[in-house]
Amino acid sequence: MEIALLSDRVRSSPQTGQVIARDLPESDAAQALEADFARHRALRAPRGGVASFQVLVTVDNPSDGAEIAIGISALAGPTGELPADIYYEWPCRIGEDQWTFEALVPLDVYRAAAAGVRAGAFGLRLHHAFWVDLVVGREAVSGTYAGRVEVAGAAPVEISIEVLPITLPLEPRVTVDLNAYSEALHTQHHPGLTGPDQIACERSYYREAHDNRAVLHYLPYDHAGGVTAGYAPPLTGRGRNLRVADWTAYDARFGPLFDGSATAGSPGGERPIPHWYLPFNYDWPADFAHFGDRGYDLEFANVLAEFRRHFQAKGWTRTNFEIYFNHKKRYRYFAWDGDERKHTSDREHFLHFRSLLDRAAQLAGPEGAEARILNRTDISWSFAQDVIDDQMGPIFDMWVVGQGNFAWTGYGVKAIHDRHQLAWWYGGVGGPDRRTMDVDRQVILCWRRGADGFLASWLNMALDAMLDEAHELSMLYPGRRFGWDRALGSIRLRRARSGTETADYLEMLGERGRRLVDELAGVGGDDGWFVPTPAWSFWPTERMDNDMYGWQQATNPLDERDPHLPAVIRERALDLVLGR
C-alpha cells in the first residue's frame, strides 16, 4: 500500500493514481505552490474557513476501498483541536475511457453501503482518493495546528494548518447560486420519502450548499404555475377574501432556513438563507381565470402583502425573497415570456406585475416594510436596452443575465448598482470533465466584473446516473444509492467555496485586489474584462437570432491561463491581506 497527499486544486485518476493532465500546473508560480504543498504538507485558512487536501491510497489488490482504515489524528493547536471530515471520492467517467473523481461520500456512509454499490460502474480499483476538510471555526485561535494522516499499513504523514489571524465575512461577497427546479428532489432524486424523512432529505441539500458557501435555489413551481407541494401555504377564499389559510406547515418546513437555525454549526456560518424563490407566478396566488380583472390584481397584492407582514413578524428580514416568472410561451401555458423575454410586447406585463408588487408593499405598510421582496428578471435578449431604459430599468431589483450579454454590456452592472439592484449572470462552470479550478475562475471573474453572483448552471442537482458519468448539471448529488437519503457534495462545490473565499480576500484588498487580478491575468484595467457591445444589441429584439446572439459566449480572460491561476491569485491575495 502506498499513500500520497494531494492539494485540493487537482483531480486524480482512479485508473492511474496520477493527477489528470488538464489539472497539471504550468507556470512557475503554480508549480511552486504544488511543490510547496508536497514538501511541507502545510495548509492555511482564515477563521470561518475550510482547508482541504486529498489522500491518495494505492492498494495491492483491486478493491472498493472500504477496507482502507484512514483517519486524521487530532490537529492540535494553541487552544484546542480542529476537526477533520473525511469523504470517499467517487469515480466519475469524463471521457471515452477516462475517469476522475467528483462526488464526495462521507466515509462512514460509504463504508456502510452495500459492496456491490461500492464497486460502482468503475469496478474494483487500485487507486482510491479521500477528501479531507479541516473546518476552522469562526472563534478558532490563530496559530499552527498539527496532526497526522494515518492509514493502516502505511507510515503516517504529518500535516499542519495555520489558522490565520483574519476572519472570513459571514456573507460571501460573491454568491454562487445552485439553481434547481420544482419537484425533482422528491420525485427523481429521492422518490417515496414522506413526512420528516422528506423534510430532512430536503434540508440536507440546502445545508450541503450552505456548508460550501453556495445557495440552493429551488424554483417551487412548474411552467403551468403549479406549486410544489408544501412550497406555498394553503390559501382560502377568493377575490377580496383570498388569504393564507394556515402558515403552520410552511413555517415549520422553511422557517429554520429563514431564521438561520438550520445552518447552526455550518462551516458556511449560521445565517439565514440569502436567496429564496417565492411561489408567486402567473397562476398563484391569483387565479389566472380572472387575469385582467380587478380580482386578479387584488388577490396577488393582498397575498403578497400578507407574506410581507408574516415574514417581518417572524423576523425573516435577511433573506432576499424573489418573485420571478419562469414561464415561457413555447410551453403553451401562458402568453408571455416571463423568462428571457424577447418580444417587445412582453414588456407591458412586467410593468403590470411590478405595480402589483408595489401595491402589496403599500397594503402591507410598516408591518411589512422590512421584508425583502425582490422583483427578479432573467434577461438576455433585451438586457443591453432594458438595463438603461427609464421605464424598465427601475422595475427590477435583481437581474440575472446571460454570461455573454453581461460580458458585452459593461455599462450594465454600473447601471444596476447605481439603482441599488443586484447583478448576477448565468454561469456555466462546466462538469467534472473541466479543469478543477474552473469554478474558482468563474467566481474570480464574477468579482472582477463587479457582479454580485452567478448561477453555476441552470440546474445543479444531479440525477443518480451523473454520479458515474460527468455532467455539468451536477453540483449536488443524491446519496440514495449509498443507502443515504441526503445530499452529497462534490469537488466542484468545494471549489466554489474556495472561490468565494478568494473573492473575499480580493474584496478586502479593494482596488489593490483588482490590480492584482489584472496583473496576473494580463488584463489592462476594467475595460479588459468586458468586450464591446455589438450593434445589434440595440436592434428590436424581434430581429435578433441565436446565431448573432452567441448564447454561451464566454469571455473570461482567466480561461486561457494556467489551470492553477486561481490558486496563484488566491495565495497572492492572501499574502497581501496578511501583509506578507
Add this chain to the structure above:
Amino acid sequence: MGIPAHRKYPQWAPPGTALAGPLPEAAPDRVRAVESRLLELARVSLAILDIDAVRDCIRPESRIEVSSDDFAYDTPLANAVKRGLLRIERLCDLEPESAVWRLRPDKPGMADLVLAGRSYTSQFSGWGGFPIAIPDAMQSAFDGEPASALSGDERLLSVFAPLRDSLDDVVAVLELCFRLRVSSAREAGLGDLQHGGGQLSD
C-alpha cells in the same frame, strides 16, 4: 320566439347528461359515462371559449415552424383563451385537463398545441410533445364530428370536439382528457415531474 335551430349548439352527449354526479364503477359503463360527460362539457365549452380568439391567438408568423424563442401569441387573445380553458375545467367534477389544437399549415397531418389549461392533456401532449401526428379521433373533430380516444392502457380518455369560428369554419379542436385510472407513479403519490418525459427543461 324560440332560438332558431341553426343558432343552437350541437347536442353531442345523450340528452340529460350531467356535468357532475356519481359514475358507474365498472367499465365499460364507466368509460361511456365519462365520455358522455366530457362531450357535454365540450358542448358547454362552445359558449365559453372565444373561438375566433382561438383561431387568431397565435401570431401569423408563429403558425409555422419557428424557433422556440420566437414563438409568440397575440397576448389579449391568448389570455382570453387561457381563461376560458381554466373555467371549463372547473365546470365538471371530473376536472379534466383541457387543451386546444390547430392544424399546422406547414406540416400536413400534424396538429399543434395552441394552449393548454392547467396542465397538458396527458394522452397526447407533454414536454416536447407537439406538434403531433393527428390521432384519428382528433382528425374526426377537425372534420367536424366529435370523437373520443381511449389510451392503449385504458387509463386515459380524451374527447375531441370541433371548434367552429364565427365563419362556421372548424379552426381548432378542443381536447378534454380524463384520467380513468391513476398511473403507478401517481398511485405512489409522486406527482408530476418538472423534467417530464426524460427531458430536462429550464
